[in-house]
Amino acid sequence: MRIVDVNEFYAPAGGGVRTYIDRKMSILSEMGHELIVVAPGRADAVEERPGGGRIHYVKAPVLPFDANYGLFWDAAPITGLLDAIDPDVVECCSPWRPAWIVGDWQGRAVKSFFMHNDNVAAYPQRWFESVASPGRIEDAFAWYSRYMGRFLAKYDTVLTNGPALQKRLGARGVRIDAAMPLGIERQYFSPAFRDPALRRALLAQCDLPEDSLLLLGLGRHHPEKRWPMVIDAVERAGARIPVGMVQIGIGGDSKRMEKRIAGSPHIRLFRPVYDRERLARIMASCDALIHGSEAEPFGLVASEAMASGLPLIVPDTGGCAEVADPRSSERYTARSAESCAAAITRLYARDRPMLRRAAEVAATKVRSDREHAAELITYYEALVAAKRASARVA
Incomplete structure (x- = not known):
């Protein structure tokens, strides 16, 4: 054909x-x-x-x-x-x-x-x-x-x-x-790529101890992605639990993003990672993916995170909500930093070994x-x- x-x-x-x-x-x-x-x-x-x-x-x-x-x-x-x-x-x-x-x-x-x-x-x-x-x-x-x-x-x-x-x-x-x-290209993403040493290093860059919750934000810096709302949510949750976020991306809003997190002790911005193997290691070594856009039509990044064995924190509408496995994800009211912060706190309170097992089962079901x-x-x-x-x- x-x-x-x-x-x-x-x-x-x-x-x-x-x-x-x-x-x-x-x-x-x-x-x-x-x-x-x-x-x-x-x-x-x-x-x-x-x-x-x-x-x-x-x-x-x-x-x-x-x-x-x-x-x-x-x-x-x-x-x-x-x-x-x-x-x-x-x-x-x-x-x-x-x-x-x-x-x-x-x-x-x-x-x-x-x-x-x-x-x-x-x-x-x-x-x-x-x-x-x-x-x-x-x-x-x-x-x-x-x-x-x-x-x-x-x-x-x-x-x-x-x-x-x-x-x-x-x-x-x-x-x-x-x-x-x-x-997604399933062969590039797997829970097997999890690296405890890399996780410790990322938490250290966020000035946090090893027992903290390490969130990954992945996507371009564009208003549609709602990163300011996500940052607000992480900071709100941080008043209650030890949580940090590494955000990987670039875009037209990068300067505003840098200004927004200036002085934030536990949130770090990183340039895009184009090496698939390195990105897969980073992804698998975090504790959860957090996403802000309810307008996402499909949610490829959420699928890649799931294939890496990550739980998800996503809006309750849109493509990411559709692909999220409920046993290893937390959903929040779209566009609400308060609801997102509550979802972060709920994920932190869950039994870590059980959550990890549920996420690894979900990883096997991601569509290629x-x-x-x-x-x-x-x-x-x-x-x-x-x-x-x-x-x-x-």
């Missing part, structure tokens, strides 16, 4: 989308399928991948506030590539210009719109939360759901990357045909990226067969 992904969010220096697509391209090649990405670039170019698959960069203007990414506008270069490649399936995930370009293309392929995020939760819900209730904000932005409905009608199927997004969008009346939960790819291919094969059968009858 040949799949083309018209992806406005793919960039050489990109983050999660690039990682997901590169890994998916490799897995599909091993399965005997081909994934070709059409992405915006500074110039027209083709990048062949040694393991199979390729990237077609189409010259496009850069995103005004992030030059790492581009914006598709002209349809002809994209539809010309689709005509030439003649895929079995064409995917799209951008709700802007690409959604219409792919939706209006008249090729024989199955057209699949793959939802990877919730723009209403990520932006308006956060921008206006101090002046309106979530329900009022939802009502005010109902036009966006109606807008999506117009281009989604042009697609053969509409997918999400997990049940959280399926529930959230479905509740707004957005058409969703199936959820295809993502997976290969399982995701296999389920997606099976789903697409059925759609392709049905569409071709229908074309023969017509």
Whole structure:
């Protein structure tokens, strides 16, 4: 099967989308399928991948506030590539210009719109939360759901990357045909990588003794991640129990983050760790992952932490809540530092050996990226067969 992904969010220096697509391209090649990405670039170019698959960069203007990414506008270069490649399936995930370009293309392929995020939760819900209730904000932005409905009608199927997004969008009346939960590279994460010496060293950097609770915060410094709320919660809990946090990340809010924790004795910021083995050791050596974003569509970082044998402290809505195992996790009311602090305190009070065993059992159940790819291919094969059968009858 040949799949083309018209992806406005793919960039050489990109983050999660690039990682997901590169890994998916490799897995599909091993399965005997081909994934070709059409992405915006500074110039027209083709990048062949040694393991199979390729990237077609189409010259496009850069995103005004992030030059790492581009914006598709002209349809002809994209539809010309689709005509030439003649895929079995064409995917799209951008709700802007690409959604219409792919939706209006008249090729024989199955057209699949793959939802990877919730723009209403990520932006308006956060921008206006101090002046309106979530329900009022939802009502005010109902036009966006109606807008999506117009281009989604042009697609053969509409997918999400997990049940959280399926529930959230479905509740707004957005058409969703199936959820295809993502997976992680399981081989990189394991409780076996736990290093007591590393844990002691991290606690020492937080100026805490060995019997303290060591939390890990992992993610970019962006308002959507709600790190200030998490920091407030850790400091509140710290008034009652010995707890510290190491936060690994970088982003537009890094300066504000540094200013926020200045003088905090038990919270430390670290630059991103790109070495997978080193990150896996750090992750497995902490006591729990703490996460603040209720807008997270799937929760890959939560899945990686679970595969490392970590308990979770996560909001009660969103992708992280969906993947969290209740026997080894604590949930709190989203956006509430007070509720989050109470969840930290509850986790600290639990029986450590029992909690560790529950977390290690949960680690064995984390979905892999290969399982995701296999389920997606099976789903697409059925759609392709049905569409071709229908074309023969017509």
